[in-house]
Amino acid sequence: MDKPIIEIKNIGKKYNITHQRGGYVALRDVLMNVFKSPFSFLKTKAKQVSGFEKKEEFWALKNVNFTVQKGEVIGIIGGNGAGKSTLLKILSQITPPTEGEIVLRGKVGSLLEVGTGFHPELTGRENIFLNGAILGMKKKEIAKKFDEIVEFAGIGKFLDTPVKYYSSGMYVRLAFSVAAHMEPDILMVDEVLAVGDAEFQKKCLGKMEDITKKEGRTILFVSHNMEAVKQLCPKCMHISEGRIKNIGDTKEVVAKYLGKNQTGQTKYFDSKRKKNEVEILKMTIRDDEGNINSKLDMSKPFFIEIEYQLKVELQSFVVLKIFKSSDPSTFILFSLSNDNNQKSLKEPGLYKAVAKLDPLLNSGSYSVLAGIATNATNYLDRVIEHNIISIYNSGKFAFPVVETTRENSLTIIPLKWSIERIK
Amino acid sequence: METTVIRPRKTFSLKDIKELWQYRELLYFFTWRDLKVRYKQTFIGVAWAIFQPFITMVVFSIFFGGLAKIPSDGVPYPIFVYVGLLFWQFFSSALSDTSMTLISNQSIITKVYFPRLILPVSSVITKLVDFFIATLILISLMFYYGYMPHLSGLLILPLLLLITFMASIGLGLFLASINVKYRDVRYALPFFIQILLFLTPVIYPASIAGKYSFILALNPMMGVIQSARAALLGTAPINWLLINISLWGTLVLMIFGTYVFKKTERYFADII
Known part of the structure; x- marks a missing residue:
């Protein structure tokens, strides 16, 4: 066998967390500190120099080892802040690793964002060339x-219009299109399919499939979209807290990842969000027996509980949306709590809203958006949990004739039918 | 097949120059973008590149040349000051653009890899284009006042441009690196440039400082402007010692700037 196209040896990336107030340090602040308390300033400087300073370190990645063979397509999954994007950033040389070594045997192209370097004042035609060049394409190649x-x-006809006049959909389409036509040996893609409308996402996914299958390219694909990962990548890697947790066949890794994610833990939301009026504290999924459980039998009802703190007197209602992570623009279910006119619900306090969902979702995993709003557009707080609900088919769902449910139907609703002979 | 090895630290190496060459098309595109975008949605467009130095020259001629009667080495004041302004504006605008270039291209730096040196270099080249456009005024002024440059004078101009280029990019690279962490540069620089205008013989001849004029020689732009006047207007014989001081001084400055830039470059994406 040839040498692997990517060799990652013992990669680690450390960030020093400094207790910085603003986004950047101004020299003035430093000088002010010196004048205010020259003694303690000297002390900290001395500590820094002598290495006795207690630094808060954070390893975004640690001991990451793996190799990729030519032509492999590997999905990278993991929760937010697990280190997926840091890994891609190191691989694409945007930021250096703190330790370890990486060998890449081939031309590298990275797509961490669509439309990097697009200039609003330039026309579509001009941006194609500029963006292509930024992505590492040669002028001839672009032409x-x-x-x-x-x-x-x-x-088409908007080719010579400045992109600042484009609709956001057109903008994203153009940006993705340029990126999709790169031809590196190794391609790294970070969550870029999450943009655009559903139809375009499908088209992008199709294009990605073409690239991976027909052209035999090596791809690393970071995504939260499990459907896309399953569709594109035979092999998959789960990163958690900066380490490789699991690597192997996609179906197994994804199943394990979702399983771990969905043993039915209550989701708590960060209390640092500093909402003034109302704050969602947690979301819990319970099965029809009242147990905390997010693996649900598709033939049984289940409950979504949302706990929130009302900090001021306010008339509000709870909004609930259920959607597939792969298609956040289409809601399968949308619901509002409607008994919000009662005076007792306006007073400050801790509330728990429970919605009962009758069996209607087909097997698969679903995401939930919960929000507290005063009207349809004004959310005071909202949270999104991806793949928090996983519905499985226990076989109890009564379809007398068809045994398996069709994968591509989002809902399975036992409708009341009546058939009579009319002639 | 090209092989890339990524390791924790990398100091300046010959590979960087090779890489810069590989990315030359991107250099072209960045320059092209800056030129293209600059005068978009303006009414008079590229004419701004001529308009600014021209008006400055007129105002300076009225106040400094006409009313304050600042000496100009026996040359009509407008043409005297314009030669100074031409090089000065190239230097100062290139310097301020270079030091801001990393910040203004922040979104690209954090998302795509390319040799970061391309950004500052392209901003200096953009200003060089402006310089050439503004030269048109100088040519008409020379016709108007009947000055014919010596052939040897014209030959020295590329050298003077090189010195200006190295001075602005050397200092610019240094400031750009600092600017990534300390945004003070943004506020300090315009002020610094304004002060420097008066410390450089743009609106007055260096001879005004008498026997102390050697102090001004520490400023590389003094050598450039002084020599440009000597070459184009024949105000004095060309002072090769002065040119040498400026040339070697700016070369050291450029090496220093590049060194600082390369040393901090890898962490730009983390702290910008």
Whole structure:
């Protein structure tokens, strides 16, 4: 076998957490500190120099080892802040590792964001060239693929319009289209399919599939979208707290990851969000027997509980939306709590809202958006939990004729039918 | 097949220069973008590149040349001050653009890898284009006042441009690196540039300082402007010692700036 195309040896990335107040330090602040308390300033400086300073260290990645063979497509999954993006940033040389070594045998292209370097004042045509160059394409290469890019983006007659006049959909389409036409040996993609409308997402996914299958390229694909990962990547890696937790066949890794994520723990939300009026504290999924459980039998009802703190007297209601993580723009279910006119519910205090959901969702995993709002557009607080609900088919669902449910139907609702002979 | 090895620390190496060459098209595109975007949605467009130095020259000629009667080495004041302004504006605008370039391209730096040196270099090149546009005024002024430059004078101009280029990029790289962490640069620099204008013989001849004029020689732009006047207007014989001081001084400055830049470069994306 050839040498692996990517070798990652013992990679670690350390960040020093400094207790900085603002986004950046101004020299003035430093000087002020010196004048205010010259003694303690000297002490900290001396500590820094002598290495006795107690630094708060944070290892975003630690002891990461793996190799990738040519032509492999590997999905990288993990919770927020697990280190997925840091890994891609190191691999694409945006930031250096603190320790370890990486060998990349081939031309690297990275796509951490669509439309990097797009300039609003430039036209679509000009941005294609600029963005292409930023992504590492040669001018000749871009010129050769120009028509393809334009066609895929579907921007036709707006080609010579400055992109600042584009709709956000057009903008994203053009940006993705340029990126999709890169031809590196190794491609790294970070959660870029999460943009655009559902139809375009599908098109992007299709394009990604083309790239991976037909052209035999090596790809690392970071995503929260399990469906996409399953569809694109035969192999998958789960990163958690900066370490590789699990690596192997995608189905197994994803199942384990979702399983771990969904043993039915109550989700607590960060209390640092500093909401003034109302704050959602936690979300709990319970099965029909009242146990905390987010693996649910599709033939039984279940409950979503939302606990929130009302800090001021306020008339509000709870909003609940259920959607597939792969398609956040289409809600399968939308519901509002409607008994909010009672005076007792306006007073400050701790509240628990419970919604009962009858069996209607097909098997699969679903995400929940919960919010507290005063009207349809004004959310005082809202939280999104991806893949918090996982519905399985226990076989109890009564379909007399068809045994398996169709994968592509989002809902399975036992409708009342009546059939009679009319002639 | 190209192989990349990523390791924790990398000091300046020959590989960087090779890499810079590989990315030359990006250098072209950044320069092209800056030129293209600059005068978008303006009414008179590129004319701004001529308008600014021209008006400055007119105002300076009225107040400093006409009313204050500042000596100009026997040359009509407008053309005297314009030669100074031409180089000065190239230097000062390149310097301020270079030191801001990392901040203004922040979103690209944190998302894509390319040799970061490309950004400051492209901003200096952009200003060089402005310089050439503004030269048109100088040519018309020379015609108007009937000055013919010596051939040897014209030959020295590229050298003077090189010195200005190295001075602005050397100092610019240093400031750009600091600017990533300490945004004070943004406030200090315009002030610093304004002060420097008066410490450089732009609106007055260096001879005004008499026997102390050697102190001004520490400022590389003094050498450039002084020599440009000597070459184009024949105000004095070309002072090769002065040019040498400026040339070597700015070369050291550029090496220093590049060193600081390369040393901090890898962490830009983390702290910007």
